[in-house]
Amino acid sequence: MAKDKKPRRPRAETPKGFRDYFGAEVAERNQMLSQIGEVYHLYGFEPLESSAVETVEALGKFLPDVDRPNEGVFAWEEDGDWLALRYDLTAPLARVAAQFRNDLPTPYRRYAMGPVWRNEKPGPGRFRQFYQCDADTVGSASVAADAEICAMLSDTLERVGIPRGDYLVRINNRKVLNGVLEAVGLNPAEDRATADAVLRTIDKWDKVGAGGVRELLTTGRKDASGAFIDGVGLGNDVADTVIAFMQAKGTDAAATIANLRDVVQGSASGTTGIDELEQMGELLAAQGYGPDRTEIDPSIVRGLGYYTGPVFEAELTFEITDAKGRVQQFGSVAGGGRYDDLVKRFTGQAVPGTGISIGVDRLLAALRAKGRMDGKSVGPVVVTVMDKGRMADYQAMVGELRSAGIRAEVYLGNPKNFGNQLKYADKRLSPVAVIQGEDEAARGVVQVKDLVLGARIAQSASLEEWKSQPAQREIARSDLVAEIRKMLEQEG
Incomplete structure (x- = not known):
């Protein structure tokens, strides 16, 4: 008679792409969330804690993993419905704004903090679960709402320990980019797939530079591993116009605005976007948020397809040394923009919205890199x-x-x-x-x-x-x- 096999013991290890957080790390994150919440509260935003699980239908087609539609999330079927862990805090907000539209004030100003999950390939410093800290205004089409978000983002960074001079809130407008595409004969409304491909390509500007973007917009290029990446298939003249747009940043805001007007001549959408950028710059300057804190930068695109107007990123400008001893800038720790069609998916009525999302884990890593947090806590x-x-x-x-x-x-x-x-x-x-x-x-x-x-x-x-x-x-x-x-x- 065969001996009974001993029961297999489970492996004591975290799943791939996930990690555990201990004492000091949790304490530092809680402290940061409290500081961010103080700034959001000061600006009049109210807290919201929405469900960690949404229907895949509610999350929509704006999933982060564009190469695997509907596979960028952790999803499962239950009673005929597909459910998924939220991949960000904006899609749940759109559902909440639609579901409770008769009870909420208009505009509705809320902030939310919590973990999100993305079923993407993990890598060094890239995890499948991470914290986000969002603030959004839903129900206001005013550019003042976008400017306010940028001002609040600036105040938030300074509140958590990033001094002025170590960051920049960089601002652009999707309408300007749409105007560029229209100027070269590509209508984003009629060919959304190509427009989105262009957006994703130029969003890689910081990684591959002007030459790499030109290759990806046209015939394609080999990446660092030697693998060939197909291009979007645009002509060289179209790619030249897009590159000119990306390099339109001047010595000051006025010069940048003038350069952009030259690029989008003849496009109503592009002209509207430039007017909005100019107005945002004036509103921010009136509150004391000058070029040492915010700037107009055409290279800011934001990869998600639901943005419809102003977009912004917070970039940390100080240098750090990576694991191989190479000096490099830390990069982006927050991003956001205007999305005027998300709530409309539920209600059929246009509901404007704008907001920002801070990557808490990256912001903590930045503070540790600067020696402003030591990863230690005092015990009892x-x-x-x-x-x-x-x-x-x-x-x-x-x-x-x-x-x-x-x-x-x-x-x-x-x-x-x-x-x-x-x-x-x-x-x-x-x-x-x-x-x-x-x-x-x-x-x-x-x-x-x-x-x-x-x-x-x-x-x-x-x-x-x-x-x-x-x-x-x-x-x-x-x-x-x-x-x-x-x-x-x-x-x-």
């Missing part, structure tokens, strides 16, 4: 256990500390080996350990061990410093809260 004060029979006394200590707003915990492992308790406190990055045995309890005192100072003294191995600043000392039990608060303040 640890009250050690010298006598299991006196657990109530130890719990009373942490109760007093917590009531005073000091993070604290009692060691709940095996107390037999006191050294293990201190190792635990070190692993928890605890600033202070509290020690009270029978003798200390009888005398009404406790020992407090400054673990931060102790580690510093251990590194310097200075006997003089150890004598002048003992890391462990005895205090009155009644002074526990006051003394620990003082120690924490001294350590910052």
